[in-house]
Every structure is written in C-alpha cells, then in structure tokens.
Amino acid sequence: MKTSTTLVSLVVCLTHGFVPSQPRSSSLSPSTELPMVFDFFKKRSEEGLDQLSRFSDAASKGELGKGLADLASYTRESNEAFATGLAKSRNRLLSDLEGLFTGSGDILEDLQDILLQADLGMMTSEDIVEEVKSFREGSTKFLSRDDLKSVMRGKLIEILEFRNSTIRFAEDNEAIPTVLFILGANGMGKTTTIGKLAYRLRNEGEQKVLLAACDTFRAGAVDQLKQWADRAEVDICEPSENAKSPAAVLYSALETAIAGGYDTLLVDTSGRLSNNDALTAELVKMKKVIQKRLSMQRDENDKPVLNQDVPHESLLVLDAAQGRMALDSAKVWNKEVGLTGLVLTKLDGSARGGSVVSISRELDLPVKLIGVGEGINDLRDFEPERFADGLLGIGAAGGTSSANEGTFLAARLEGLRKERSERAAIKVEDPKKSETSAGIDTSAVNKAVIQATAPLSTNPGSSKNRKKSKCKKNKRKR
Numbered sequence: 001m002k003t004s005t006t007l008v009s010l011v012v013c014l015t016h017g018f019v020p021s022q023p024r025s026s027s028l029s030p031s032t033e034l035p036m037v038f039d040f041f042k043k044r045s046e047e048g049l050d051q052l053s054r055f056s057d058a059a060s061k062g063e064l065g066k067g068l069a070d071l072a073s074y075t076r077e078s079n080e081a082f083a084t085g086l087a088k089s090r091n092r093l094l095s096d097l098e099g100l101f102t103g104s105g106d107i108l109e110d111l112q113d114i115l116l117q118a119d120l121g122m123m124t125s126e127d128i129v130e131e132v133k134s135f136r137e138g139s140t141k142f143l144s145r146d147d148l149k150s151v152m153r154g155k156l157i158e159i160l161e162f163r164n165s166t167i168r169f170a171e172d173n174e175a176i177p178t179v180l181f182i183l184g185a186n187g188m189g190k191t192t193t194i195g196k197l198a199y200r201l202r203n204e205g206e207q208k209v210l211l212a213a214c215d216t217f218r219a220g221a222v223d224q225l226k227q228w229a230d231r232a233e234v235d236i237c238e239p240s241e242n243a244k245s246p247a248a249v250l251y252s253a254l255e256t257a258i259a260g261g262y263d264t265l266l267v268d269t270s271g272r273l274s275n276n277d278a279l280t281a282e283l284v285k286m287k288k289v290i291q292k293r294l295s296m297q298r299d300e301n302d303k304p305v306l307n308q309d310v311p312h313e314s315l316l317v318l319d320a321a322q323g324r325m326a327l328d329s330a331k332v333w334n335k336e337v338g339l340t341g342l343v344l345t346k347l348d349g350s351a352r353g354g355s356v357v358s359i360s361r362e363l364d365l366p367v368k369l370i371g372v373g374e375g376i377n378d379l380r381d382f383e384p385e386r387f388a389d390g391l392l393g394i395g396a397a398g399g400t401s402s403a404n405e406g407t408f409l410a411a412r413l414e415g416l417r418k419e420r421s422e423r424a425a426i427k428v429e430d431p432k433k434s435e436t437s438a439g440i441d442t443s444a445v446n447k448a449v450i451q452a453t454a455p456l457s458t459n460p461g462s463s464k465n466r467k468k469s470k471c472k473k474n475k476r477k478r
Ligand SMILES: Nc1nc2c(ncn2[C@@H]2O[C@H](COP(=O)(O)OP(=O)(O)OP(=O)(O)O)[C@@H](O)[C@H]2O)c(=O)[nH]1
Pocket: 184, 185, 186, 187, 188, 189, 190, 191, 192, 193, 215, 218, 221, 269, 270, 271, 272, 317, 345, 346, 347, 348, 349, 370, 371, 372, 373, 374, 378
C-alpha cells in the first residue's frame, strides 16, 4: 500500500520543470488546475493519475531522462533535508539505544525511558513498548535490533499519518483566494516561514502570492516581511496612514487579493502584544475579518454571514527546540482561534525532533510543514515516512547509504505481526502449547542475542481607505 502512494507522489513531482505554466487571468483560484508538484499539493488520486499519463507522454517523446533526473534530484534533496535537519535528534536517540543493548537494566523499561528522553511523549512511548512486548509474549524467538527499529518506525508512521498533512487550498468553485493565516508566539519563525512558503508557492505552484504585513506591533516586523517579499519576488500589503491596525491591513490585503486575482494570501501576525489575552483577541478579530470579507451569503437583514470555511488554514508555528514548553499557549489558541495544523521550525538546530510526534498528538493537529534552516529553500512538506527514517537513522533520509532499509523494515514488521496473530490463534486452539515459553526470562537472553548483532549506526548523515493602502508590487520573473 505504501509503495503505491509513494509512487504516485513521486511521479507527481516529475512534471516540475516541463509542464507549461497556465496563463493567469480572471480565474481566482486555479489551484486544482495547477501542475501538481512535489508533495506540496498532495492531491494524489486524480491528479496523480493525470501526471502518470503525462509522465508516460514525456517518456514516449524521449524526455524520460529529464523526468528521471527531476525525480532523482527531488528525492535526494528531500532525503538530505530530513537527514541533516534531524541529525542532532537522531544522534542522541541512536546513542541512547546503543546503551540499551549494553546496559544491565530491564530492556523494556530502559526503552521507555529512552523514548521519553527523545520527546516522543508518554502515549507514543507506551505504544512502542507495548508492541515490542506483544512480539515477545509467547515467543521463543528474540527481537533483533532490526525488529526493534521496525516497531519504532511503524508506530511513528502510523501515528503521524493518522492526521492529514495536506495543505488545503481554495477550490475552483469558491472563486476566492486561498487565505493562510499564520500565528504563533514571538520568535517561533512565522515571518521566515511565510517568506519560504511564498517562494515555494510561486515557484512550484506558479501561484500569484500576496503577503499581508499584519504584525504592526513589533518595530521592524514589516521591513522583515518586505525583505522576504523581495527575495521570494511576491507582492506585499503593508500598513499605511489609513490602515494602521492589523485588522485594517488585513482588510485591504483581502481587497487587493480579490481585485488582483491573487491565488494565495499569506497573513503574518504579531507574536506578542501587551498581554496574551490581547493577542488572542486580536487573532480572533482578524479571523472574523477574513470570514466576513469572504462571506458567500447574506442573512435576512442583508448582513454577510461569516464564512466558516475560511481561512483555509490557520497554522500555528512552533519552534521545535522549545518542545513541549509551547504547548499551553498552543492549547489556548486552538480553543479560542481554532487551528488546522502545525508548522515545526528550527528542526535543524534542535535535538528535540521527537517532540513533533508528541505535540501533534497532544493537540490532535497534523504537522503540515517543517523548517530545516534559515534559507529560502529550507521549508519542507512534512512527510511522516521520511521523518521517521530521519529520526531513526534509516535509509537515505536517515543519513545512511542503504536505500531499501525502510522497505525491508516494513516487511519485517509485517512478519512480526503475522507471527503474533498466528501465536494468538494457536493459543486459542491449544492453551497448553503456549505455556512452553512462559517461564523463560526473555529480557536477559534477548539482550545477549541483541548484543551479538551489529551496532546501530550513529552516522550523522550526508548530509479604511482601501485605495490608499500600500500594496507594493514586486517585479516578478515569470
Ligand atoms: N535554524 C533555523 N532558524 C529559523 C528557522 N525558522 C526561523 N528561524 C529563525 O528564527 C528567528 C525568528 O524567526 P521569525 O520568522 O522572525 O519569527 P517570528 O515568529 O516571525 O517572530 P516575531 O515576529 O517576533 O513574532 C530568525 O532568526 C529566523 O531566521 C528554521 O527552520 N531553522
């Protein structure tokens, strides 16, 4: 099952570079017509098939080499980003696991401690330990390092894939721009994320992008966003004499986005006000401004009915290095403003990559994007499989040269689960048979067996006066 999704998503990226860009006209949100590039728009079903046929067209025209080169470079870059971005977290986790095999304590208890130390959180650590335990119960075989890795990998992927990491864009029939509302405490990386995202949307999605500089609180915030607009070559709406407050800038940006046929509006917000309640109130107000301006209906008094389907995303930006410290404010915003997903930044500088799992689980929100550096190219789609491999040192995303390790471990896990259900069936048939292994202290023997196998790799990796609002056009290379 995994193989087929991967295939489609990889094929989707093949068109990058050789599908002609659509001319942009009055159609406001052509997101579903966009050439689907990378995993960014992850519309795997229909478009995936469409791209497959375009890919075979290209192949029949002799352009296969180019397609394969694009595919190869995308895969390589993506693997490198996860391998480098998670190097610190991985090195710590792997060296702790190494200690597991040479230590003298109870292996399952030690394993749980290590997983907690890796910031994976209580629920996930227990899930992993429980499954490891279940593979040992009633079995005379012992778990190898690979078995252990296969369980950790499988559990992490299951947990992270449970929530939908795809960014939602406006549908064609909505005839409104996509609005992505970006919020978070100060210094988390909101403005930087917007700059990188604008760049990707323009380059990969060939979108017409507008930024709204709604952080009017911090001196220098507008200039910082302006610099990103220049780098990404997208347009920006900034405060003016007539539109000074965040809500007023936002309103004029919405007007500009609609009138100018923009595909996507990215809204930057302040991370700090006089106090947290004031900030929350401001964010709630801004959300209402969006819902009102993009209203599709009027009530009996001819007042616009708030459009609950917008903003298309309200993304909370969190600094991964802060780990769980940011959880309290995240919970408040989730309740008061309503969040649709998370952006985890600064994974590159942090040894707390595992917190991605616990934060996503605790807030019950998908991670949609990750920041792996300060550069314009350092924003990646969140890909659960690559993330798990990056954290556990598996395959290319884990900084090793063994390309098929992930597939091998997935098969190993399937085998273990099959053996387990076969044992369960025997147990029901003949309860006496399963008693044979009951008296063995597996932990001591297990450790001996594990010790005899090769060490885990700790390779760090290869790697309102709308008319007067100041909405500045940036020269765009098209
Ligand atoms: N290493 C690294 N640094 C990052 C990343 N994302 C952001 N930063 C840095 O973090 C710092 C803060 O980023 P900003 O984008 O200004 O954060 P903000 O949330 O907009 O902060 P306020 O506007 O003060 O609320 C900057 O120095 C960024 O370069 C990342 O993924 N990796």
